[in-house]
Amino acid sequence: MPVPESFKAAVVPEPDAQHIIQDRSLPPLEVGEVAIKITATAVNPVDWKMRDWKVFVEKYPAVLGSDAAGEIAEVGPNVSGFAVGDRVFFQGIINKYDSCTFQQYCKMPAALVSKTPKNITDEQAAGIALATVAAVTGFYDKTGHGLTPPWEKGGEEVGKGKAIVIIGGASSVGQYAIQLARLSGFDRIITNASPANHEFLKTLGAHVVLDRSRATVEDFQAAVGELPLDFLFDAISLNVTHRLGVQILQAAKAIVSNHVVGVFTGDPEGLDPEITALSQSKEPKVEIKQVVGLGSSPALRHLSEPLAKSLGGEDGYIAKGLYIPNRPRVVPGGLGAVEEALDLNRKGVSGEKVVFRPSEA
Numbered sequence: 245m246p247v248p249e250s251f252k253a254a255v256v257p258e259p260d261a262q263h264i265i266q267d268r269s270l271p272p273l274e275v276g277e278v279a280i281k282i283t284a285t286a287v288n289p290v291d292w293k294m295r296d297w298k299v300f301v302e303k304y305p306a307v308l309g310s311d312a313a314g315e316i317a318e319v320g321p322n323v324s325g326f327a328v329g330d331r332v333f334f335q336g337i338i339n340k341y342d343s344c345t346f347q348q349y350c351k352m353p354a355a356l357v358s359k360t361p362k363n364i365t366d367e368q369a370a371g372i373a374l375a376t377v378a379a380v381t382g383f384y385d386k387t388g389h390g391l392t393p394p395w396e397k398g399g400e401e402v403g404k405g406k407a408i409v410i411i412g413g414a415s416s417v418g419q420y421a422i423q424l425a426r427l428s429g430f431d432r433i434i435t436n437a438s439p440a441n442h443e444f445l446k447t448l449g450a451h452v453v454l455d456r457s458r459a460t461v462e463d464f465q466a467a468v469g470e471l472p473l474d475f476l477f478d479a480i481s482l483n484v485t486h487r488l489g490v491q492i493l494q495a496a497k498a499i500v501s502n503h504v505v506g507v508f509t510g511d512p513e514g515l516d517p518e519i520t521a522l523s524q525s526k527e528p529k530v531e532i533k534q535v536v537g538l539g540s541s542p543a544l545r546h547l548s549e550p551l552a553k554s555l556g557g558e559d560g561y562i563a564k565g566l567y568i569p570n571r572p573r574v575v576p577g578g579l580g581a582v583e584e585a586l587d588l589n590r591k592g593v594s595g596e597k598v599v600f601r602p603s604e605a
Contacts, residue, residue: 245328247279247317252602253347254582256295256306263295263346263582266305270342270351273320278354280332284370285312285345286572287598288416290338290510292586299510300338309345310336313360313369323354331360333556335373335548337540346582348602355549356539358556361563368569371597372555372562375416375570376424378537380547382477382505383424388535389475389505393547394427395554403430406500407471409464409492410434411478411485413450414441414595416570417507418479422448423567430474434467441595448568464492472498481506481534483516490523490530499528508534570597578604 253268273279291308294300313333316326326332334357336350337343343350360369382388392399408425412418413435425433426449434452437445442453452467473496476489489504504523515532523530539548554560561567573596575581575588581600589598 245281245315245317247281247349251348252579253307254579254602256301256304256308258304259298265579268307268347270349273318273351275321276323276353276355277320277351278316278323278326278357279318279320279349279351280312280314280334280357281317281349282312282314282345282347282602284314284366284572284599284601285309286371286374287585287589287600288374289589290374291346292590293510294338295586297510302339307341307344307346309347310338311371311374312336312345312350313366317349320354326354326357331366331369332357333360333366333369333372334358334552335377335539338538340540343540346579346602348579353540355545356552358552358560360556361558361560363563363565364569365572367572367574367599367601370599371416371570371572373539374537376420376551376555377539377544377548378417378507378535379421379424379477379479380551381535381537381544382507383421383428384547385535385544388533389477389501389503391428393550394424394429395550399428401429403428403474405431405471406474407432407434407468408474409468409476409489410450411436411476411489412480413437413445413453415479416597419445419448419568419570419595421477421479422450425449427561427566432468432471434464438594444595461488461491461495465495465497468496470497472500474500475503475505478504478506481509482511483519486515486519486532487522490519490532493530494526494528502528502530504530504532506532506534508536571595572597572599575600576604578602
């Protein structure tokens, strides 16, 4: 099933415009690349922020989307381990429009593509890569907390004897952060969420789930107990959650590091100076680190490439039941559903990932 000469894409034609459907084509595959027919693509906050806030967009017409699943359509030179028809999932490449996912076909470096195991659907697979890479960057890259990842020697025990707090456990990033904390061997994983998601998050590996709207700093302190708090991961990364993270670390009985690690949200207002002042107001002084999880970045290939292999295939974490995808909420209508899907994500969903099918008629 070779890539057709032209196919459909949802395109932002100019600043402040909504998506329209246009024809696109792909250039020939380069060394190490594969072409992919996109069967499902997930929507993330970065997608509507790129359109509405005009961040990360360098030129128009723009193709957005960077989280998808599909089937290998063509295999480029010097690619091994992939064949036409293989089911795959991947994080697309922001601002490289031939590698974005709000279209029916794209191309990707094969090293960043995971094989979809038989035990999950394409709709489930579509929402794995982007949020996982964000959490992986926060946990394991030097720009985040710098732990040894679980696929390396000793990485499965780095959390032994320690606690971790994850703010926003029911978010897409939060669900994967909980599972990474479990794979890293943390003895106590504490998070917060609305009550409807408490039991589900415990199945992912959380030991304590506090009420998102009611839990106090003292409640987090009690949940951590006597264990040293290794670091705090903020999956929401708003000023209100940064503030909470600083307060939790400063109230802990013992800490391993002073890191509040959050995912960069692209918020043009940046970090509130009052929170920065709070972080330095008393001991321990807290360092707020915001990471950017772009798996295609050369600086992150040391994590994104082994991650792609560890997650996918019939012997990876997902096939073994050790890593559970976000639950998809499918919006019907193919590429014509882009605006509806973006609006749904912007309004907020709890415990689910918004997905649509670009190849759907």
